[in-house]
Amino acid sequence: MADKNGIEKLIAQAVSHALEGHLPQLRDELVRSVVKEVLPNVAASGQSSDAEGFQHLLKAVCAVHAATTQRDILRTLLDNAVQHCARLALFVVKGGTVNGWQARAFADNDAVKDFGLDSSSGLVARVLDGHTALSGKAKEMDHKFIAQFGKPADDHCLLLPLMLRDKVAALLYADAGLDEGGHVENAALELLVLSTGTWLEVVSQRKVMPKDGPADAGNDRPETPVAKASAAHAAPAFNDPFASHTPAYAKAAAAASSAGGSEHSFDAAPTEAANAFSGMAPQDADIHRKAQRFARLLVDEIKLYNQAKMTEGRKNKDLYDRLQEDIDKSRSSYQKRFGSTVAAAGDYFNQEVIRSLAEDDVSLLGPNFKR
Helix, strand or coil, rough: CCHHHHHCCCHHHHHHHHHHHHHHHHHHHHHHHHHHHHHHHHHHHCCCCHHHHHHHHHHHHHHHHHHCCCCHHHHHHHHHHHHHHHHHEEEEECEEEEEEEECCCCCCHHCCCCEECCCCHHHHHHHHHCCCHHHHHHHHCHHHHHHHHHCCCEEEEEEEEEEEECEEEEEEEEEECCCCCHHHCCCHHHHHHHHHHHHHHHHHHHHHCCCCCCCCCCCCCCCCHHHCCHHHHHHCCCCCCCCCCCCCHHHHHHHHHHHHCCCCCCEEEEHHHHHHHHCHHHHHHHHHHHHHHHHHHHHHHHHHHHHHHHHHHHHCHHHHHHHHHHHHHHHHHHHHHCCCCCCHCCHHHHHHHHHHHCCCCCHHCCCEEEE
């Protein structure tokens, strides 16, 4: 067993070094792929279609891909995207809320940081549900937002989803500003948001690769294919670029949510859980972290091979019935490995099924799902 573990560590190190060495080429390839995908729309819309405009847009994409931390990537997105509109704001989607993070070119950018959008109606709800960018009249936007920050002169706004691992992690709001003559280049903004989401996932995978090899908490190895794979196939865990910002009005709600164990940041473990580990013995905390990572790995494998079933299961609220064989097999592997460890009380596998498969809505799993 020791030899096998040693081989896995060598594989993880080799994959990490290979990924590091190919990041420049990967970055260039991503830029080319994204531009190829979106450029026809840019040209068709007449936005930034001349050579100078295209070069400016290409530089913006390269600037995003040159950033190496998630927060820098998002700041770079805002700094470059605002050149394609008059006003811009990024809102974080977390735990059913949509809260301001940073803004550009508003009269009071700081006020946007403490603003929460209504996620249940209008343009916001449609973008969250459809996972696609939408343009609409100002009245379709959150009316309190428009009342506080002013209606765009052309009476239109654009809302774009920033996607991470098939979820809307943030919303980018753009408009033509309060003065006549402003502009919004929809296709250019879509390209920048798409490119940013892609690069965030690459950076996150790069960050987790050297650390998150296969878990090793017991003598029995799990039987699922994902557990036999090298660290190259480990699913990336996303750190929360917005963790340091909590709008003042939302602190009470966030505290209540974390007390119920439902608050998660992107696809990383909650900050509250990480703090809970700090009071444990180092060996125990390490097993808890490995159990969390292994649970994510197992559930990510389920998602990878069952996209159609997941879509139908969420729609019909019978996810567990459709995925029962995979869920039960993965749960068995998890229990075999961590069921008799200090991490057993954490129930991390079921938590991950609810969080990732059911998007924090246990009713989507159906009445037959039992924890």
